[in-house]
Amino acid sequence: MIREKIEYKNEPVFLIDGSSFLYRAFYAYPDLKRSDGLPTNAIYIVIRMLLKIVKEEKPEYMGFFLDGKGPTFRHELYIPYKAQRPGMPEGLSAQIEPLREAVRILGIPEYTAQGLEADDLIAGYTEIFKSKHPVIIVASDKDLKQLLDDHVYLWDPGAKNAEILDCDGFRRETGIGPEQWPDYQALVGDSSDNIPGIPGVGPKTALNWLKKFPSLEELQAGLDELKPKEQEKLREHMDDVFLYRRLTKLKPDCLSGAGLETLKTRPADPVELQKFLDEYEFKSLKNEIPGSQELKHEQSREKGGVQKAWAEKEELPDCRGQITGLYLGQDSYLVALEDQEWEVSKKTPPIEKLEFCKKYVFSLKDLYRENQDWMQEPVSGFFDISLGVYLLNPEERDYSFDRIFRTYAPEIAVHRENRAVAALKIGQMVEKRLDAAGLLGLMQELEMPLVPVLCRMESAGIGIDLAAFDNFLRQVKKSLDDLTASIYSLAGKEFNIRSTQQTAQVLFDELGLKARRKTPKGAYSTSNVVLESMRRDHDIVDLILQYRTLEKLRSTYLEPLPRKVDVGGRLHTTFNQLATATGRLSSSNPNLQNIPIKGEFGPRMRACFKPSKGKLLVAADYSQIELRILAHMSMDPNLLQAFGGNEDIHRRTAGLLFDKDIQEVSQDERRKAKTINFGLLYGMGPQKLSRELSISMEEAKEFISVYFSKLDRVRDFYQQIEEKAQEQGYVTTMAGRRRLLPDINSRNTNMAQQARRTAVNTVIQGSAADVIKKAMLAVDSDSELRSLGSVMVLQVHDELLLEVDAPVAQKAGERLARVMAGVESLEVPLLVEWGTGENWAEAHG
Structure with missing residues (x-):
């Protein structure tokens, strides 16, 4: 009980931020509905929380606060305030009045005020009562931390540990006082309220400033004491930051003369509460009504229990x-x-x-x-x-x-x-x-x-060659040592190359390279995508990228995988059916689906996986299955003809894009066509395509336009998927797998566009997932493969890997390819490529 954790002479006052819990419950538990389809998730979660508080804390004084309608003074101060937020979802607004009714039945005073947020009302009541009563603010909103005081506490019963935060705990956590919290929020910003903060200033910097300068006023006065770069960040935005503080600071003076009796609770009406819970089909909550457990045990005894x-x-x-x-x-x-x-x-x-x-x-x-x-x-x-x-x-x-x-x-x-x-x-x-x-x-x-x-x-697992792993690891470590020395030489100093922060400092502060992008927290980004775009800026960039590639090999595969083998030298992964929204299987502990396939290290990595003595591995994978499914579902004549005639689909596409005969297409043109073929399947837009092909945005847009003009059935098919998704709120794969798309009709343009890309990707990739799963069932149950003693040991995307006695490996491979090719009847052939070998690299070919 919270009461046992605080000292008090007078009865505590509980102030509940209903709005924050409503929104959190609505998005955390989206599936809960009444039998007639009315969403009830927010009502259920909030009522359950209130019943728990009433039952365990037995509060004499409590208030439940909701945001008032209409703009607040903050909107007048700053027009963009919360402007990015879409309107309240219909499913949530439909639950407001039923919840208010439930709060009334529970005997809890409820307050809403025009033009005021729930936080401001809580601030007002806190100011009035904190001198004589302990105030327990029940909330999940970080803005309310500024109200903490000697007798003011924050409690989030829905949090993982549900601990109570007091003034001392806040100071230990942040190093500043609660009264400085609005200054801190003004500096770092608040994306949920559309308050920008100061670009490039993150939590660590803001806290360090406020530990040295206790307020924005003192920070402004001490500006010259900051580092030059910090001065530059702050000086340009100093006027703005005072405005941001006015937005984040709550209004404790918003109430006048409110008496304690306004928060006096009364006993819940059990009859009305029973009716309410029945009406909204909350049967389990009846157990939380006082006296319900005794009744339950009695009924249990009568039924036999x-x-x-x-x-x-x-x-x-x-x-x-x-x-x-x-x-x-x-x-x-x-x-x-x-x-x-x-x-x-x-x-x-x-x-x-x-x-x-x-x-x-x-x-x-x-x-x-x-x-x-x-x-x-x-x-x-x-x-x-x-x-x-x-x-x-x-x-x-x-x-x-x-x-x-x-x-x-x-x-x-x-x-x-x-x-x-x-x-x-x-x-x-x-x-x-x-x-x-x-x-x-x-x-x-x-x-x-x-x-x-x-x-x-x-259970079967896959064998690994420990000697090959060890040899590969020693070579990688030697290369890492050489790269480290070269990077230190170019940097003019030693630093932790694995640290993105230290890498950024070397590249941008000390070498003076031009930064391309910032992280969400305002730091300069050194992601691989950013560094790829900087390769020509300095020799050190290419060396850092090489270092990261080898370091990932060392830390993700070469060192940890040998530690996970069993006594027989076999590695056992876990295949997850519940991990991806498209229906694809994933692999974990360890993840064998991310083993490098191509590039300089892919074959070398796969060569470390081997069968048991006297056996061979047989690998078979579907060739361009997603593009073949696209051809089947769109019925585009160009795709159907290319696959039907066993043509190179990327050369065919390149011929269409560059208006050339297939024989005249260059390797670079084929590469570009391949990027577009797969990129548009995965929802790639012109911006990403321009990065992938190192071309301008205008060229990327032109490529996409030409692609859809030449493959107009594909364009129409994509449009049909999007229209159907907008109409029914979900899409389905060839096998009937369904994916919900709640943002497909969102008023937020970015969210709606992302949902449309997801719709197309899910239909194609999800259908491919269905096909490979059908293939796994067919291979597992095939009597001929079983008679050959084959054991399926691995599935990676569109590839299956069998282990089989060496003398019958060729026969098993031929049968495996036939089985996989026959699991689905498409308008184009399902081509399966296969091979055998003494390790995965040889078998994969």
């Missing part, structure tokens, strides 16, 4: 043919039938008693990893909830039990500890939603069957 029996006590009944929920705990399995739940020791997995029944689980792969005996069951006997939730919203990124439970808890009225019951209820709900969205077939026919395939690949 949750059964938890170890094997030596009441045994799990035979569940064959039933619909069950299955949860993998730390030491046991939880099994649910309807509302009853049993706990079974991991020493005696309940596999036999769960045969021939539908089992809803949160992660099928975790179940397989725990005990491979579960793989004896057909995959159709399971439903993987995390996979289902992923297909419904592939942008979420977090598909853990906790995240899924929080999302669906309001609809299932199940206690968090009854995890198998939760699996059963949530799984059935997710399955229905997949069916309604047309995604159930994708789940059952592609994603679920892939789980055991990935598990087998992870």
